[in-house]
Structure formats: C-alpha cells, structure tokens
Amino acid sequence: MTPPQTLIFAKKFRLPSPAAHIIQTLNMAWGFQHAGLRVKLFPGVNPPIATSLLSSIEKEYQLDTRYRPEITFLSGRNKGLYGLLFRAALLKEWMTNPDALFFSRDVSETLFLLTLRKLFQRRQKIVYEMHDSLFLEHRAQGKKDARTCKKQEQKILSNIDGIVYTGTYLKKKVEVLYAPSIPSLVAVPGFNKRIFHPLAPEKNTAIIRIGYFGSLHPAKGVSLLLDALKILPDNYHLRIIGGNPVHERMALERRVHKEFAHANRVEFAGQVPPCNVQQHLKGCHMITIPFISDVEFLSPIKLYEALGMGLPVVATPVPAVQSAAAELPNVMISSSSQSEDLAATLHCLGEDPQKRNSMHTKALALNSMYDWEKRARRICAFSYDLLHTSKMPMQSRTTTPLSTSLGTSLHSSR
Numbered sequence: 001m002t003p004p005q006t007l008i009f010a011k012k013f014r015l016p017s018p019a020a021h022i023i024q025t026l027n028m029a030w031g032f033q034h035a036g037l038r039v040k041l042f043p044g045v046n047p048p049i050a051t052s053l054l055s056s057i058e059k060e061y062q063l064d065t066r067y068r069p070e071i072t073f074l075s076g077r078n079k080g081l082y083g084l085l086f087r088a089a090l091l092k093e094w095m096t097n098p099d100a101l102f103f104s105r106d107v108s109e110t111l112f113l114l115t116l117r118k119l120f121q122r123r124q125k126i127v128y129e130m131h132d133s134l135f136l137e138h139r140a141q142g143k144k145d146a147r148t149c150k151k152q153e154q155k156i157l158s159n160i161d162g163i164v165y166t167g168t169y170l171k172k173k174v175e176v177l178y179a180p181s182i183p184s185l186v187a188v189p190g191f192n193k194r195i196f197h198p199l200a201p202e203k204n205t206a207i208i209r210i211g212y213f214g215s216l217h218p219a220k221g222v223s224l225l226l227d228a229l230k231i232l233p234d235n236y237h238l239r240i241i242g243g244n245p246v247h248e249r250m251a252l253e254r255r256v257h258k259e260f261a262h263a264n265r266v267e268f269a270g271q272v273p274p275c276n277v278q279q280h281l282k283g284c285h286m287i288t289i290p291f292i293s294d295v296e297f298l299s300p301i302k303l304y305e306a307l308g309m310g311l312p313v314v315a316t317p318v319p320a321v322q323s324a325a326a327e328l329p330n331v332m333i334s335s336s337s338q339s340e341d342l343a344a345t346l347h348c349l350g351e352d353p354q355k356r357n358s359m360h361t362k363a364l365a366l367n368s369m370y371d372w373e374k375r376a377r378r379i380c381a382f383s384y385d386l387l388h389t390s391k392m393p394m395q396s397r398t399t400t401p402l403s404t405s406l407g408t409s410l411h412s413s414r
Contacts, residue, residue, distance in 0.1 A: 168323055
C-alpha cells in the first residue's frame with residue numbers, strides 16, 4: 001500500500017482554549033487523519049505536555065482517539081517563545097518532508113511558508129484556508145495597516161497552490177478584489193457529530209426558551225439579544241452558554257439585574273467544555289446568532305452545529321451568515337439588526353410550533369452532509385488533485401479519494 005500523504009497543519013494555537021477557530025483546527029486535524037492523511041500538528045501548551053493532557057483534550061472536544069494525529073506539543077508558557085518554537089518546527093518539516101502538503105489558516109504563517117519556499121527553493125504544496133480578509137475588515141474599520149494587509153493577501157494568493165474558502169460570500173469578495181488564478185474550493189464549516197446529534201423538538205410552550213452559545217465579545221450581539229428579549233413577552237426566556245471574556249459576562253449580568261423586572265428570564269450557564277454544550281441546549285426551542293458586525297468575515301460554525309441538533313436558528317442579516325443560511329433549511333433571518341426586528345422574528349418562530357417542527361425535520365434530513373470528517377475528505381480530494389495532477393485547468397481534473405490509514409503516534413517536546 002502507498003504510504004499516506006503527510007499534511008503539516010501550519011496553524012499556531014495554544015491549548016486548552018474554547019475559541020471557535022481552535023475547535024475547528026482540532027476537528028479538522030483529526031478529520032484529515034481519518035481521511036487517510038498523516039497529519040502533524042504543533043500546539044503550544046502551558047504547563048508543558050503530559051500524555052494525560054492529550055487524553056483530556058480528546059475527551060473535552062470529543063475527538064476520535066482512533067485517528068489521533070502526530071502531535072508535537074511545544075512550550076506555550078510564553079507567546080513569543082512558542083512562536084519561535086512553532087516556526088522552528090515548520091522549518092524542520094520543510095527541510096525533511098519534500099513531499100508534504102502544508103495546510104495553513106493564517107496570513108503570518110502562510111507568508112512564513114512562502115519565505116521558506118523562496119529561501120530553500122523547495123516546491124512543497126501550500127494550501128491556504130481563507131476564513132476572512134484582513135484587508136477588507138481593516139479598511140472598513142479605518143485601520144492604518146489596511147494597505148499592508150492587502151499586499152500580504154495579494155502575495156499569498158499569487159504564490160500558493162490552492163485556496164479553500166469557508167464560504168461563497170468570502171470567495172466572491174476575494175475574487176472581485178484579487179482575481180486569483182489558483183485552484184479553489186468552497187468548504188463551509190462542519191460540526192462534530194460526537195457532540196452535536198439530534199435533539200427532539202421542545203414541545204412545552206409555557207416558556208419559549210431561546211439559546212445562545214459562544215463568546216460574549218460585543219460584536220457577537222448578546223447585548224442586542226437582551227434588547228430584543230425585553231420587547232418579547234415575559235414567557236420568552238434566554239439561556240446564555242459562554243463565559244468569555246469574563247468582564248463582558250459580568251457586565252451582561254449587571255445589566256439583566258438592572259433592566260429586567262424578572263431577572264430569571266435570563267440564565268447564564270457560564271463557560272462549559274465543548275462536549276457539554278448540547279446538554280445545556282436541551283429545552284431550547286431555538287438558538288440565535290445575533291451577530292452585529294457586517295465587517296468581519298465570520299465562519300458561522302454554530303449554523304452547522306445547530307443543523308446537527310436539528311435546532312431552528314434565528315440570525316441577524318449579516319452578509320456572511322445570510323450567504324451560508326441560503327443553503328440551510330433551519331434558519332430564519334431577521335429583516336434587520338435592530339432589536340425590534342430580531343424580536344419580531346424570534347416571536348414569529350416561537351409562536352409557530354409547526355414551523356419549528358418542519359425546520360427540525362428538514363435539518364435532520366440534511367445534516368449528514370456537514371460533519372467535519374466529510375469536510376476533511378472534500379479538502380483531501382482537492383489537495384490530492386493539486387499534488388498528483390499536472391497543471392491542466394481545474395475544471396477538467398478529477399479527484400481521487402485517499403486511502404484510509406490509522407495514526408496513533410504521539411510526540412512531545414518540552
């Protein structure tokens with residue numbers, strides 16, 4: 001049997017962390033391994049690694065231990081030191097793995113890989129997963145480094161071998177701006193089917209419970225959600241799952257006690273491990289994504305996690321969410337990001353159990369298409385095409401599935 005292709009996951013991150021981009025990284029690393037690649041991963045940890053930490057991470061994130069990547073844990077006690085150790089690890093892999101595929105998600109690490117290519121004249125393939133455009137975000141925010149970001153993105157898109165977009169909205173924006181000629185693939189986020197599995201529709205309507213899970217940064221719109229809840233009847237309650245940043249949670253709790261006649265309408269579940277999120281959503285009639293920034297190109301993972309559970313979703317009309325939701329049967333978009341319109345959409349769905357049941361049924365009929373493993377296999381097929389096919393137009397190429405292999409080795413460094 002031909003040995004599996006090596007994939008170097010060039011993503012710098014430190015564990016443990018509840019951040020969505022790290023949850024995606026871990027699930028995709030395990031997914032690539034499941035798809036047949038030999039995956040190498042270099043997270044930072046503090047304190048230095050013990051094998052028990054890996055086991056706890058796999059339990060917390062519900063990662064399949066049969067498909068564990070080859071992990072080299074680096075000291076993450078100091079951010080700068082970890083950055084140096086991480087780049088040293090990439091340099092070593094670049095020099096010793098001439099046939100490896102390098103998969104990156106961040107501008108700085110992709111530029112570093114391109115620097116290695118230029119310095120050492122080695123043509124390992126580089127695939128860049130683009131989940132946002134820093135130039136477009138920083139330009140809209142009036143940041144001084146917007147022009148620098150544009151030059152960096154242009155350099156990346158002119159020199160890498162393939163690009164994976166996390167949504168069609170971002171792809172269209174990037175194509176208008178840069179017109180890249182490299183092969184591309186749109187692969188929307190997925191969900192972990194070991195965490196998010198079908199929930200029965202909530203039938204008790206004495207209280208209509210709305211669920212929110214995620215971070216509490218202002219752009220996520222939780223404050224807007226509280227404004228909407230104040231407009232809704234008193235039998236509408238909100239359950240907030242998430243606790244970071246801590247100061248935002250404390251501010252939201254103070255606001256609830258100050259502004260709501262019945263503070264028990266809002267329940268703060270706090271920060272919970274990823275593996276426990278679904279159990280905290282039991283009893284919710286719907287979830288909401290009240291994002292308020294139309295500048296950021298978010299990867300709406302929660303849309304797909306809700307799909308996995310069959311839960312209806314009410315979201316604000318942020319372009320990236322609207323684009324993703326167009327293909328999903330369990331999402332309602334409010335007419336604006338004003339609290340009155342968000343409240344009206346929540347109320348419309350809350351008062352229509354037949355609609356909620358229909359969305360639940362349609363979601364479960366579709367959700368098997370969107371787990372992380374299937375996403376990984378699509379990207380593997382795309383990457384296989386880059387690695388093994390001559391430079392003919394992508395439209396005329398066919399993809400070949402990779403053989404499945406099992407990786408169980410663990411490396412540690414202190």
